[in-house]
Amino acid sequence: xxxxxxxxxxxxxxxxxxxxxxxxxxxxxxxxxxxxxxxxxxxxxxxxxxxxxxxxxxxxxxxxxxxxxxxxxxxxxxxxxxxxxxxxxxxxxxxxxxxxxxxxxxxxxxxxxxxxxxxxxxxxxxxxxxxxxxxxxxxxxxxxxxxxxxxxxxxxxxxxxxxxxxxxxxxxxxxxxxxxxxxxxxxxxxxxxxxxxxxxxxxxxxxxxxxxxxxxxxxxxxxxxxxxxxxxxxxxxxxxxxxxxxxxxxxxxxxxxxxxxxxxxxxxxxxxxxxxxxxxxxxxxxxxxxxxxxxxxxxxxxxxxxxxxxxxxxxxxxxxxxxxxxxxxxxxxxxxxxxxxxxxxxxxxxxxxxxxxxxxxxxxxxxxxxxxxxxxxxxxxxxxxxxxxxxxxxx
Ligand code: TTP
Ligand code: MG
Numbered sequence: 001x002x003x004x005x006x007x008x009x010x011x012x013x014x015x016x017x018x019x020x021x022x023x024x025x026x027x028x029x030x031x032x033x034x035x036x037x038x039x040x041x042x043x044x045x046x047x048x049x050x051x052x053x054x055x056x057x058x059x060x061x062x063x064x065x066x067x068x069x070x071x072x073x074x075x076x077x078x079x080x081x082x083x084x085x086x087x088x089x090x091x092x093x094x095x096x097x098x099x100x101x102x103x104x105x106x107x108x109x110x111x112x113x114x115x116x117x118x119x120x121x122x123x124x125x126x127x128x129x130x131x132x133x134x135x136x137x138x139x140x141x142x143x144x145x146x147x148x149x150x151x152x153x154x155x156x157x158x159x160x161x162x163x164x165x166x167x168x169x170x171x172x173x174x175x176x177x178x179x180x181x182x183x184x185x186x187x188x189x190x191x192x193x194x195x196x197x198x199x200x201x202x203x204x205x206x207x208x209x210x211x212x213x214x215x216x217x218x219x220x221x222x223x224x225x226x227x228x229x230x231x232x233x234x235x236x237x238x239x240x241x242x243x244x245x246x247x248x249x250x251x252x253x254x255x256x257x258x259x260x261x262x263x264x265x266x267x268x269x270x271x272x273x274x275x276x277x278x279x280x281x282x283x284x285x286x287x288x289x290x291x292x293x294x295x296x297x298x299x300x301x302x303x304x305x306x307x308x309x310x311x312x313x314x315x316x317x318x319x320x321x322x323x324x325x326x327x328x329x330x331x332x333x334x335x336x337x338x339x340x341x342x343x344x345x346x347x348x349x350x351x352x353x354x355x356x357x358x359x360x361x362x363x364x365x366x367x368x369x370x371x372x373x374x375x376x377x378x379x380x381x382x383x384x385x386x387x388x389x390x391x392x393x394x395x
Contacts, residue, residue, distance in 0.1 A: 003169055004236040005122065005145055007097075007110040008152035009129065011089065012140040012161040014106035015077055016048040018085050021138045030054065030072040035062040037074045045077060049161050085137065092132050096125070101238045103283075104346025107156075109149055111238040126164045147172055150234025154183045172232025177204030184229045185279055186222075194218070206230040221272050248289070249273050250338020256295045258333045264324060270339050271317045278341060284309035285341030288316055290323040293336035302326045309345045316341065 011017065015033040020026045030051035035042025042062040047069075054069040066074065086105045094100045099111035112125055119125035126143045133141050144155035146167035154176065155165040167175045176183075181203055182192050194217050200206050207230040214223045228234070249270040257263060267290075278285060286309045293299040302323040310316065320339050327334075 002113060003147065004111055004113045005116065005169075006147065006149055006152045006236050006238065007112045007126070007129075007143060007145045008149065008156045009093065009108050009110070009141050009143045010156050010160070011106035011133075012142060013046050013048050014085075014139075015046045015082055016051075017139050018082055019075060019077075020048065022081065026073060030056075030069050032056055032062070032065050032069065032072050032074045033077045034065075035074060035076055037062070037066045039074075039076070042076075047072075085139075088137055089133070089139075092136060093129070096129055096132075099238050102346070107346075109152070109238045111236075112145065122166055123164070126166070130162075130164065146175075148232075148234035148236045149238075150185060150229060151175065151232050153185070154179065157183060173207065173230075176230065176232050177202065177207065179203050181206050181230075184226070186225060186229060186276075191218075191222075191226075203230050219272065221269070221276070225276055244283075245344065246340050246342035247274050247277050247283075247285075247344070248291075248338060248340025250291060250336055250340075252293075252336045253334065256333035256335050258331070260324065260328060263334060263337055264321065266337055267320050267324070267339055268317060270337070271320055272313055274339060274341060275311060275313050275316060278344070279311050283344040283346065284311045285316065286343035286345065287341065288319040288323070289340045289342065290320055290327060291336070291338040291340065292327040292334055294330060294332040295335050296332065297335070298330075298332075299336075300327065300330075305343070309343075 016031045019031060019033060026048075028050060029048065031048040032044055032051055033047070034045040040063050044056060044058055044060045044062060044065050046058050047056040047065070051065075051069050051072050054072070056065045056069050056072070062074065065072065082105060086102070089106065090100070090102055090108070093102075093108050093110060097110040097112050097115050099114075100108055101110075102108045112122070116122055116125055119128050122145045126145060129143055130141060133139050140162040142156050142160045142163045142165075144152045144159055144165040144167070146152040146155055147169055151167050151172045155167050156163075158179065159165040179202060181187055181195055181200055182189075184203060184206075187195070195201075195206065198209065198213060198217065200209055206226060211223050211227060214226065218226065251266060251270065253266075285306070287303055287305050289301050289303040291299065291301045304319050304323055306315065306319060
């Protein structure tokens with residue numbers, strides 16, 4: 001098997017940079033996109049790198065940004081302009097490698113294994129890509145090339161802004177070791193808090209920590225996933241056809257089951273696995289579906305749309321659990337159980353644009369997201385240890 005080389009590219013301060021191209025008088029200035037200073041209830045979508053030293057960041061209330069950066073220029077933003085620019089970004093990238101997958105409005109993965117030789121070296125390819133973005137769109141971006149998506153994504157984050165990072169083959173784990181553990185996907189504030197209690201500050205600390213110790217605080221799969229990430233392992237598959245439309249897992253029981261406690265535990269495992277895949281694709285889901293096949297092969301699905309896209313286990317697990325009573329309405333034993341997520345969107349962008357939304361709609365959406373998040377910690381997810389799924393789970 002050929003060792004693959006994966007490139008991750010993420011545009012710098014994307015919405016703000018696009019605005020600076022549209023209006024060059026904004027260049028070099030602290031620029032905040034998301035609302036006018038007087039829009040007391042808006043949130044920051046992004047800020048130019050000139051505004052960031054003041055502490056302004058995405059998702060912060062506009063009012064707070066205005067306090068921190070009173071001399072900043074504040075604008076509401078223009079979604080269609082960003083979408084059109086994103087389309088141009090995609091075009092440039094697909095000229096470089098046909099194996100290209102947009103992961104959100106401003107980031108993408110490219111499998112460059114087969115096309116490096118055209119540019120002499122990985123450094124040459126990265127320079128070409130960055131040059132094309134500058135020449136054709138006047139936009140800065142950060143590029144990283146590594147053995148897999150995870151390391152490339154982390155490295156691009158470290159290289160920002162206007163950077164390039166190359167992680168040579170075999171050096172993945174060594175590259176990650178000194179970095180703070182929060183750079184790893186799946187290590188949000190809650191997980192980080194628990195890791196700090198265990199004395200884990202860096203990725204290296206996590207890599208060295210015995211699985212036993214981690215298992216006291218996290219479910220089995222979380223431990224496996226954290227360990228893999230800490231060792232710099234990750235998927236090197238770039239889906240040329242674009243991101244998946246849905247992701248899910250299902251399993252057929254050895255013996256038909258009416259034990260809904262056990263079935264719910266199985267669903268918790270299937271959900272955790274699905275969400276790991278979802279986060280690996282850097283996606284979030286808005287729709288959750290429960291699938292059940294009864295003893296007589298009759299198959300039913302039950303779906304729920306969430307108030308906001310998410311990739312958080314507890315939120316999705318909760319939605320699955322709420323669908324279970326519908327499946328229980330038929331008392332027949334269950335042969336197969338499964339769950340899937342669909343209506344997928346690029347991850348980490350939970351905050352929609354102001355445009356087309358009233359402030360009240362906005363507030364409701366944000367309050368729902370916050371309430372869901374504070375109500376369920378990562379550990380709220382129950383893990384079905386007792387359920388044997390070995391080899392029987394399918395996508
Ligand atoms: P990011 O790539 O996360 O941020 P960025 O490009 O502004 O800055 P960086 O240099 O750190 O990559 O997001 C891309 C765009 O998506 C961003 O410009 C604005 C938008 N966005 C939202 O609409 N809501 C959000 O919560 C975030 C984080 C971004
Ligand atoms: Mg970006």
